[in-house]
Amino acid sequence: MDKPARYYLDHNATTPLEPAVFAAMEPWLRGPVLGNPSSLHTEGRRSRGAIDEARDKLAQWLGVGASQLVFTSGGTESCNLAIAGLARAAAEAGRARHVVTCTTEHAAVRESCMALATQHGFHVDALQTDTQGRIDPERLAAVLRPDTALVSIMSANNETGVRQPMAELGRLCAERGVPFHSDVVQTAGKEPLAWRDWNLSALSLTAHKFGGPTGAGLLWVKAGLPVRRLMEGGSHENERRPGTENTAAIVGLAEAAVRSLGATPNAWREREGHRFALVELLWKELSTLLSAAPASGAAPTALRRNGHPTERISNTLNISFLGLNSEELLIGMDLAGLAVSSGSACLVGSVRHSHVLEAMGVPATEDSATVRFSLGSDLTEEAIRDIARRTARVALHQRSVRDKLRARRLAGAGA
CATH class of the missing domain: 3.90.1150.10 (Aspartate Aminotransferase, domain 1)
Structure with a gap:
């Protein structure tokens, strides 16, 4: 008797790698010769060219400037760099030490905000949701202050799937001149990211939630917004994230992104x-x-x-x-x-x-x-x-x- 089919019903945790994405990555996994993208020789320039092409694809997919994108190891690193990088840059400029988030955020955001409080003297307000997991925008309006450095609210929850009223929250941030970051990990690849309508200043995502590889994340930061790097090292990613880029993973991220919304509008x-x-x-x-x-x-x-x-x-x-x-x-x-x-x-x-x-x-x-x-x-x-x-x-x-x-x-x- 045939074994009953298994059903994989955990796509919010990770999705299977799409065959077309693997095909795009394979040359950068097998070689024959793989160069460091920072090297000047032919092999290095090929790797750099693949990364630049992937960056351009992703910039077009998001509708942003290519220089505003930072490649990371995943959603967690992207959220950490956004929250700690933006908040600490604001504090070092003498502007602000207040951050707002939400009680239902992913640990990557929640713990990053708590670290700002315990390690760097920030005051953190975590907004309570209603019983259905939604934030009342009036709660955000009530806690915004002149010294608010950042607001970080996820677009959709990883456990319940609940969407937040991003346009209303973003409008409040824009009116007060407060940078607005979102963990869009669960939204990216399912629908177009309406970051302009949401008045976002930064967003974080990861490839493995929409058919891409694990270990491939992306942070977009609006032009002109300073980000303090969290690690010391080389000058990679416009001096925002040091370390040799993972060419294969970045190629896979771009391929998965452009395929995620389908071939027709x-x-x-x-x-x-x-x-x-x-x-x-x-x-x-x-x-x-x-x-x-x-x-x-x-x-x-x-x-x-x-x-x-x-x-x-x-x-x-x-x-x-x-x-x-x-x-x-x-x-x-x-x-x-x-x-x-x-x-x-x-x-x-x-x-x-x-x-x-x-x-x-x-x-x-x-x-x-x-x-x-x-x-x-x-x-x-x-x-x-x-x-x-x-x-x-x-x-x-x-x-x-x-x-x-x-x-x-x-x-x-x-x-």
């Missing part, structure tokens, strides 16, 4: 509309399958959808399975052929209560398992129904086992 709309509908179908199927008591007599498994149902990126569904255990559920789903996660992959394989859900007011109860489904572009409606059936079987089985164990404990206590 509306291709991304059709793709994301399809994924949005599949997420709604998955939620509907799971709600139906788990709403009724199973034949075993166990209680039905209650579900809670976390995050705004419509103000979200298209591919993400975050659900709490009440009364179940997170680690047990994730392992059970993996054994059932479903690759999912409980939230951020940057917690290095750990299963713990999410700071994102905590900030949204979701209780940190032990018996509450949360699963993030983040879909790719290769699924059909029938596949979604199969995913829902497998998930329901695992959840109902685990609920039945836990109910039996609880009944035995109660019986033992009363004996």
